[in-house]
Amino acid sequence: MELKIYRDKQEVAEQFSAYFVEKANTGKPFHVALSGGSTPKIVFDVLAANFSDKMDWSKVHFYWGDERCVPPTDDESNYxxxxxxxxxxxxxxxxxxxxxxxxxxxxxxAICYANLLEINLNEVEGTPQFDLVILGMGDDGHTASIFPHQINLWNAEDHCVVATHPESGQQRVSINGKVINAAKEVAFLVTGASKAKKVKAVVEKTEGSKEYPATLVDPKSGNLVWFLDEDAAADLD
Incomplete structure (x- = not known):
């Protein structure tokens, strides 16, 4: 695990964008699973502003780690x-x-998207492999759309699952933990003081942290990078 700590959300976005371009701009097809949320939004702005003409975007294939069950025109849509x-x-x-x-x-x-991943991606031991999975983490320790109350979905048989938000009841389609951990590289983007307690629990694996799906992120490749701002990293030893 590698921890990269930056001043604020903007610097996290700038540094992550440079990291993404370095990984993706190899001249070969690159398959990435995107995350929703406020930090990826800034990352996308930085990528568009600084790298729109410095990347061969025809080689990059974009997927999502999770999506809310809303139309693509809905403001809640990650797409x-x-x-x-x-x-x-x-x-x-x-x-x-x-x-x-x-x-x-x-x-x-969920079945259709799992089939798409199986067709488009190389498989490792029967699991589709992304080049990069980008993850966020909620204040409750959820990641992708695997929430603590449905942590059993992490090891679901199907590569994509249907999850339910614990408060709103909104349904979401999400990749499972096996797909996350099969990726060549996994990067967490976590910012803000509200995340500090869970960052400490997940990174330092404190008592009770196994209840949080984010703790289960452990790619077989060994390539796990956390991009944090100082607020999110404040409680780390």
């Missing part, structure tokens, strides 16, 4: 946010954008 902050500003082929169809029946879409 819509990415279109507004990144895709609309770079030259990426439509065929390279592989969205989770949040408007479809959730269980059907």
């Amino acid at each position: 819509k946010m990415t279109v507004e902050h990144l895709f609309s500003k770079i030259d990426v082929p439509e065929a390279n954008i592989h969205r989770i169809r949040g408007e479809e029946e959730p269980n059907t879409e």
Whole structure:
């Protein structure tokens, strides 16, 4: 595990963008699972502003680690946010954008998206392998859309699962833990003081931390990087 701690959310976004470009700009196809949230939004802005013409976007294939079960025109859609902050500003082929169809029946879409991953990605021991999975972490320790109250979904048989937000009851389609841990590289983007307690629990594996899905992120490749701002890292020893 590698910890990278920066001054604020903007610096996290700038440093992560440089890291992403270094990983993705190899001239070979690059398959990445995106995250939603406020920090990725800034990352997408930085990528669009600073790297739109410095990347061969035709080689990058975009997927999502999770998506809310809403239409692509809904303000809650991770896909819509990415279109507004990144895709609309770079030259990426439509065929390279592989969205989770949040408007479809959730269980059907989970099966369809799992099939898509199996077709498009190389497999390692029967599990589709991303080049990079980008993750956030909620104040409750959830990651992708695997929440503490449904932590059993982490090791689900199916590569994609249907999860339910514990407060809103909103359904989401998410990749499972096996897919996350099969990735060549996994990067957490976590910012803000509200995340500090869970960052400490997950990184230092304190007592009770196994209740948090983020603690289960342990890629077989050994390549796990945390991009944190000082607020999120404040409680670390």
